Amino acid sequence: MALEEMRQPIESGCPDGFQYMHPTMRRNYGLWDYHENVKPGVLLHVAKSGEKIWTIKVGTQRILDVFSLRTLCDIGDKYAEGYIRFTLRSNIEYVVTDEAKVDPLIKAIEDAGFVVGGTANSVTTLSHTQGWLHCDIPGTDASGVVKSMMDELIDEFKNCNMPNRVHITTSCCQINCGGQGDIAINVQHTKPPKINHDQVANVCERPSVVARCPVAAIRPAMVNGKPSLEVDEKKCICCGACFPPCPPMQINDAEHTKLAIWVGGNHSNARGKPTFQKLVAAGIPNNPPRWPEATAIVKRILKEYKAGAKDWERINEWIERIGWPRFFEVTGLPFTKYHVDNWRGARASLNASTHIRF
């Protein structure tokens, strides 16, 4: 197409959300008084004006086909009031201003195969990364892991029986997306990249790749008469940082790419300051299509948390109170040399006291 025929973009940026907001929410913007957890999956918010709005939270498959999206819209038109909000964890929220609409809406959602829950002290939907469906560097799938785990955790989604809310996250590589979660299921590579030396010079900007390595294990080299890169395998921490800028440095491996489980990430400032997640289990097989080994460990951790934590304690607070030795004892997970941090700032994670539980 000739350049003059190309359409210039309208750089409108982030759209105004007020035009898509339920009128009751628009009217009471900034004027809400309190909320109640009516029952699992249902919240009631009361405005200072006295107006009320019920929110019904719904779990879906996140990767929506247009049929599912239209079904959700149909439900929104017929049983809710024509508005849909998405939460950070890809749950859907319908809102209604008449309490009598709540139960018929729930029935319509469940009849269509979606799941009501995910509020208050529940295990809400795992947050997805992209995985094999669409990412260029994934060690595993995300949607499949989430589907498999939610099949097993669905009762905890539909009920509010946990000491506090539980956020679970996935991450299909070690270093990029995916966030902090009470429990995180993340890829952990265990072998250095396998380099296709014939391609490196053609595909990779070598100085950028060298600079990307967190431990300076990569250096330029001539291999078979061609400029390439080599990895000092003794230094390599198998993080996969070199793979995105240099696809011939393949980090993913059918056998050696494993899963690791981390716990205690908490983004809230409530009670304590926000915390990062900590490694508790690694070497878990990356086992499609159902990843049963990873799910079993998640369920074991949740079982002990549910039994042992006090009201309002998130997983990090529960472990802080009972101590890490007890955590490994009650979950039956092995404590290894790999749990002891040696990255920068690691000494702050060591016990420099006689505070020891016997």
Next chain:
Amino acid sequence: MPKYETPMLDELENGPWPSFISGIKRLRDEHPEKRINEVCGSLLGQLEHSYETRKGYWKGGTVSVFGYGGGIIPRFSEVGDAFPESKEFHTLRVQPPAGNYYSTDMLRQLADSWEKHGSGLITFHGQTGNIMFIGTDTDGTQHFFDEINEYGWDLGGAGPCVRTGMSCVGAARCEQSCCNEHAIHRHLLNNFTDDVHRPALPYKFKFKISGCPNDCQNAIERSDFAVIGTWRDDMVINQDEVKAFVEKKGRDYVIDNVTSRCPTNCMTLNEDNTLTVDNSNCVRCMHCLNVMPKALSPGNDRGVTILIGGKRTLKIGDLMGTVVIPFKKLETAEDYESLVEFAEEVIDFWAENGLEHERCGEMIERIGLVNFLEGVGVDVDPHMINNPRQCSYVRTDGWDEEAEKWFARKAEEAAG
């Protein structure tokens, strides 16, 4: 009989949770458009191949729309010969409205447009916060963008640029909200549309906004520029509601779950079942407000705290944001203007001083917080630290001058 068999993926149609595989199969089998049937069948074929071999087969490339440099995630299949119908499968990242509100009418309109040009698969939303329209070829990318851009939708960020922002449900439906998340989100993002669409920064830069310190948006951990609503006067206590709560739950419950869980021990449950709060020691953690939302509310002198430098692992390890602006009012047009100016200062300084592929927080780690503060014109403040320096390896020959600056600032504050 489908062209590509999917025995492993079929396993993901079992179980009670909604199945994305069933959804993709519906597009393969039931959609009236043959192109969509073929693309989705081929996509399932490649995904099955990934499940069998435990490897991904997508590679990036260079695809954009006319006039922009980013916003598209190009995907070319490495196994396109075996799965030719989906060999180009690009994603468009589209900016959602602040707070992720939609009318069903608008969702239908987007679905209609996407069906014309793409695979029929959509995700609300990706980890950065975009609507992900997953799967189209290079031509479809341009045509779909042209169509939705006409009715109000624009691409988000991809690559080393200002990324799509995220904000919590906020004032639209939450009594804890201490700021206008919606306005903050749009003021910030829409000041940087050029930096969203044309990647030219050291690396990604994310804005996230939470209306209160519960930080439902994960802003402190996951954004370079976190804006968190807070207040600086006394929390609002409705003592009648406190009494009603204590009567309903019992004194033991309130002591165990409210007063003794306060991180600074600033609450006392009185004999008459009212609460006394030492507000000067309240750190606005939100716990008691979360437990008793009817009785306790944020104060009325509201504003935001800004933390800079949060990020995920690559390259030096995960970092939380650091307090850089302890409190800022956001009421007038000038307040918002100065917020945007501050964001410009931060991005300009980082664009000038950040190394290639270095996040803002990593730059701060490398050069030290004080150098960063001087670069963006912010005075040091004890709210920025957990504790003062523990190591004596520092030159302090400017001490008198710095102390003088502190006293001058204090005098200025006192004068109002």
